[in-house]
Amino acid sequence: MQIVGVTTQHEVYVASKEHKFRMNEMVVIEDQSLKNPKGEVVETFSYNRYIPMGFDKGIVDDQVLKTLEHIGYDIGADDIHLAKVRLFEEAPQPIQTGARIRHPEFHEIESLLVQSNPKDGMVLGEVKSTDFIAPSLPDSLNGLLHIQEEDNLRPQNGVPFIFDIRAMQQYPHIGVFGGSGSGKSFGLRVMLEELMKLQIPTIVFDPHFEMNFAAAASGIDDAPSYHERYTVVQIGRDVGVDFSALSTRDVERLLQAAGSLSESMVNVIQTIHKRKDSYQSFSDRVANLAEALELGKQKVEGFLHDGGMSREEISKYTTFKKLLDQFGSLPLASVKGIQWRVNRLNQAGLFQQNIRAIEQGIHAGQLVVVQGAVWLLQVFSSYVIGSLYGKRRTYKDAKLQQQQGEFFPPFVVVTDEAHNFAPKGYDAPAKSVLKEIAQEGRKYGVFLIFATQRPTLLDETITAQLNSKFVFRTVRGTDIQTIKEETDLTHDEGKRLPYLRSGDVFVSSAIIGRTMAVRIRLAHSASPHTLNPFDELRQMTEAGDEAVLTALKPHLPIAEMSIMKELDTLNKEAQKSWDVQSWKQELERLCQQGKLTKQKTPFATLYDRS
Template sequence: MQVVGVTTQQEVYIVSRERKFRINEILVIEDNALNNPRGEVVETLSYNRLIPMGLDKSLVDAQVIRSLEQIGYDIESDEINLAKLRLYEEAPHPVRTGCSVRLPEFAEVRDLLVKTTPSEGMLLGEIRGTESMSETITPDLRNRVMIMEQGALREQRGVPFIFDIKTMQQYPHVGIFGGSGSGKSFGLRVMLEELMKLRIPTLVFDPHFEMDFRDRVPGVEGGDDFTDRFIAVQIGQEVGISFSDLSTRDVTELLGAAGSQLSDAMVNVIQMLHRKRDSFASFSDRINNLVQALEEGKQGLERQLNNADLTPTDVQRIHDLKQLLAQYGTLPLSSVKGVHWRLQRLDRAGLFQQDIRAIERGLEQGKLVVIQGSTWVLQVFATYVIGSLYRKRREYKDARMNGEEAKFFPPFIVVTDEAHNFAPKALESPAKAILKEIAQEGRKYGVFLFLATQRPTLLDETITAQLNTKFVFRTVRGTDIATLREETDLTPEEGKRLPYLRSGDTFVSSAVFGRTIFIRIRCAYTQSPHLSNPFDELKQFAEKQDDQLLGVLAGLLPLFDTDLVGAVAQINRACGLSWDVHRLKQELERLTLEGKLSKHATPFAVRYDKR
């Protein structure tokens, strides 16, 4: 292998007769004047006489061809393997043409590929293009991960990719981007496993109910038992919001999250009616009573007092309504009703039935806490829980800075899938403000973000700009690719590859490495509860129902179509169905066509029997 063509301080062309180049592999240029610079293959092709010569727009140009002919290559008959090599560090002057190029040993490039030890960092996968170093990799980095490729497991061949979590103090926040089926959610699961391995407190918002880590992947060895390292809680069941702990500002933010943006009149209603330490019942009753008082009006309430059939309790209630009307009668009825509707909507979602103590306890124990619920409920709850926990961490750090004693609250990571729903660009959303605050200031307090989305273009730009490490999986949409090109150091060649990446392959653009690294995510140790193929699920259900139906029919055969009324009642009771005679006849015909029953036409009736 040697350098050919015109060289620059950043890129060179290399050629070989025998060896085909691998994309993303690392090579060493033996140019002593430049201290043997290292580079990465960013583009490669094989060229021979069977290929037309019209390749002016590729890396084979006239200068390269002339250079090949001068050093003895027969352009008309030889197969020539060419590659563009991008240097890791800009050289002070161009590389000398004709220099030999060789494969490096691991020790020569370890500083480029490994930034921490496996026990201190997150083992996320295997660096592509490092397979040639398999013999020289040090023992501490061998057999660390299992890779799933072409549907089969294989052992690690190259250098493992280890993400140094401690560098987030300098380069905070991680983005995970990729389209449907790209391996994005799979990669996120691997990252969460590694966070559990390191016992880093993590808060996960799971709108898809898939972040469960109890089921192991068959055939994959290694990894810890994560059963005791995570807890899954549902909003309205195990966790919720303690209404009496809310300030007026908190109530305003929550009710603003329950629908469209609050009007100024609605904000005024909340500020006027909410009192410190209000319970949900007291605040809700106050608003409900004010709605009734405003609807009845002063004259209507006076007329009710003239009713002779009123009990003392009814009289007291009307007096209370009159007092409420006198105090808050200037508030517009429509705004009070709007606040009341939002409050009831949150209550129906179960938000005020529990508190967040289970979440706080899990984080204090260094566990991964998975919060599950529908998307809009998660957005509302995230506004409260992230803000509350972030304030706890800030208060602790601020107190320590001032030399005061404070109760320890741990640093933690906030993780969410479908992040563009939580912090959309150019739109207001419940959790957007607190996520932007953490993106900009969280590093100082030890609070970090892991945000995954299929649509990076729809994610708030302020947040996107603060994601110092980005995992870019297969992305097809041109607008998303353009956004990622702007936000990362992906080269034009890498941008062209994005729509064709295999599931599980990803570019890692990291400020820690100072360049983009191409990796394959390792096989996860656990699997999602939604792993089964829906078409297999449909087939299994149909087979189970047929077996159940044939079991009941076995006691009724031979069955004449004149007896279907009695048969359908018995089948419905035994199988828990609600069929009518017409539906039963359709099923009998289908079973006949599939060869599971036989059908005989007689002069008086049709008879169904065993096959």
């Protein structure tokens, strides 16, 4: 391998007869006067006799061809492999044409590839095209992971990609971008496993109910178990909002998520809500006011003056009168709108629990997965993130002022479908607190990991604060443009984005200082959604057929006329509620599939074992 063509201080062309260059391959240029500069392959090409000599596009131009002929290449007969190499650091002067090229030893490029050790960092994958360096890897960096290549599983055969999470104190927050099927959710799962390994307190908002780590991935015998390192909670069942701890502004944010609020509705909340209100006291006040406004002040006073009422009725109308005296000017429609929103949140179970389980998990260094519908997660995330961030901030502020405060640990907030939580162009319940964390969370040890298929739809203030970006396959032009604006991806790398394999990712990080191509490792746990839906359909159909055949077995051969007599028994054993016609159709279908046989006699149609 040697340099050909015109060279510059930052780019050279390399040619070889035997070696086929690969994207992101690293090389060392043997130029002692420049202290053996190092570079990375950014474009590759193969040139042979089947290509017309007039071909002058791409990296094969006249200068390169002339150089190849001068140094002994037979353009008409040889297969010539060419690559454009970009230097990691600009050289003081152009590289010497004809200089030899070789693959580096690990110690020569260690500082470019590894920023942390496996115990302190997140082992996320393998740096692509580093198998040439594998023989010189130290033992501490070997055998750390497995890689899935198509349908095959292979052990590590290159330099591991270890993300230095400690450097997030200086370069905070991570963005994970990629379209459907790109491996984005898989990459996020691997990140969460590494956070659990490091016992970093983390709260995950999971709208897809897929962040469960109980099932082990197949093919890895010594995979670590995460059973004690995470907890899953559902909104309404395990966690909820302590209504009495809410401020009036918090109540506004919560009800805004249940349905947009008019200015009149906001005024109703600000007028009616009292400090330390429980859900019951607030909802009763709203409901009583709505009923009082419907009756009107005149009717309420009339009932009280007429007499002849029970003690309960007197108490009820007295309450109505007090409410009308206080809040009688509020519009009925707005009060009813607030009543509907409060009831909707309560029916979803939001006010029936508290966040103690989440706080306990954070204190224990666990990963806490919060599951629920997207709209409910939007509401709940606003409350819980604000509460946890407030406790962490209060502790740090007290410490800075040399006061005694209750310790609350630093933590990481992770959201999938992040554009739902912090959208661009309009407000959302959790958006303000997430923007505050994006801008100031570093000082308090609170960090964000945002995953989304649509980075264009994510709030620009937050996108700008994501100092590390993991970019999986992305097809939409607007998203690619957003990614290129927010990262140091080159034009050529941007062109490759729509064609990346699932699980391949460009990592653009201020921590690393350049973009790296990485293959995400095989996760130690399996997603509950890995079963192909068509395989699931086939399995359920086969299971259903088996249940029907088991119920039929004691009655075979069975005549068509006998179905009516055996109907109750068949339905009970097969756990069905079919009528006679449905059973006949099922018997015909099983015959067509060869699971039963059908025989017509002069007296009846018989169904029997196949």
